Amino acid sequence: MVGARVIGVKLRRRDFVERCAGRKGRITRCELLEGSTISELQRHGKNLAILTLQGPALGIHLGMSGHLRYVARGETLAENNHIHCEWNLKSARGKGRLVFRDPRRFGGIWTFASIADLKQRLWQDLGPDALSIDSDVLHARFARTERAIKAVLLDQHVLAGVGNIYADEALFSAGIHPLKPANRLTDVQTKSLTSAIQSVMNAALDSGGSTIRSYTDADGNAGRFAEIHRVYDQAGEPCPNCAKPLRNMRVSQRTTTYCPRCQPIR
DNA sequence: CCTTAATCCTGGAAGC
DNA sequence: TGCTTCCAGGATTAAG
Numbered sequence: 001m002v003g004a005r006v007i008g009v010k011l012r013r014r015d016f017v018e019r020c021a022g023r024k025g026r027i028t029r030c031e032l033l034e035g036s037t038i039s040e041l042q043r044h045g046k047n048l049a050i051l052t053l054q055g056p057a058l059g060i061h062l063g064m065s066g067h068l069r070y071v072a073r074g075e076t077l078a079e080n081n082h083i084h085c086e087w088n089l090k091s092a093r094g095k096g097r098l099v100f101r102d103p104r105r106f107g108g109i110w111t112f113a114s115i116a117d118l119k120q121r122l123w124q125d126l127g128p129d130a131l132s133i134d135s136d137v138l139h140a141r142f143a144r145t146e147r148a149i150k151a152v153l154l155d156q157h158v159l160a161g162v163g164n165i166y167a168d169e170a171l172f173s174a175g176i177h178p179l180k181p182a183n184r185l186t187d188v189q190t191k192s193l194t195s196a197i198q199s200v201m202n203a204a205l206d207s208g209g210s211t212i213r214s215y216t217d218a219d220g221n222a223g224r225f226a227e228i229h230r231v232y233d234q235a236g237e238p239c240p241n242c243a244k245p246l247r248n249m250r251v252s253q254r255t256t257t258y259c260p261r262c263q264p265i266r
Numbered sequence: 267c268c269t270t271a272a273t274c275c276t277g278g279a280a281g282c
Numbered sequence: 283t284g285c286t287t288c289c290a291g292g293a294t295t296a297a298g
Binding site: 046061062063064065066104106107154156163164165166209210211212213214215226232233254255 | 289290291292293
């Protein structure tokens with residue numbers, strides 16, 4: 001995408017896009033990057049950004065069921081429904097479309113005049129990115145709250161990028177009970193959890209992500225990490241470590257799977 | 267501050 | 283088979 005020129009935009013659902021500041025009225029094609037050249041892609045946690053040479057920038061969140069697909073000219077998409085926005089691109093590699101499909105519509109697009117504007121208004125309150133977090137920084141953040149560690153991991157204001165799957169996988173890997181108060185994690189436990197978060201997420205990236213239902217990468221490939229989830233969606237199955245059945249509980253309105261023996265509360 | 271429930275949606279699976 | 287209920291990679295809001 002970088003270097004491609006946006007030669008057209010088709011917005012099928014106007015309520016899928018929001019303008020964060022500035023004038024009122026309809027979102028324009030220009031705000032959706034038409035006529036601009038993509039200069040850079042950025043990501044912070046689960047938030048994506050598309051930057052342009054001319055200034056206009058988009059914030060994108062995939063929500064639960066969202067996915068972005070690149071469709072080269074001549075190619076067709078098997079699933080044509082729930083496409084809320086598409087961008088026609090022209091680059092050295094030819095023409096194609098970037099397609100945003102999101103059946104549940106929990107995702108969205110936000111328009112900004114500049115990347116500085118986007119960061120200030122959209123990313124301001126996010127915690128540091130999970131893939132590059134430092135254990136000491138995380139420890140300091142955990143020290144500020146006695147909420148359950150699972151709830152804290154899901155809180156994007158504390159740490160950006162960890163969702164329900166990777167929170168459970170990381171807590172299991174680090175041997176920490178989901179209900180343990182965040183401020184009672186020892187230094188050693190925080191170090192262990194930090195490296196668990198990063199190794200779990202990097203392993204997931206290597207496998208192309210966790211496809212539960214609809215997620216695909218930009219080329220339409222499903223991820224294979226769900227095949228090797230150790231606890232997520234495995235309640236009742238034997239723990240990979242000790243063979244005791246894994247259990248479900250509810251934390252922060254989210255199903256949480258853990259091993260009662262390998263993840264003690266202390 | 268904290269937690270809970272409700273809300274925004276579609277669709278697949280399970281239950282009857 | 284068909285109908286109903288529940289549940290799902292997320293995040294915000296209101297209420298208590």
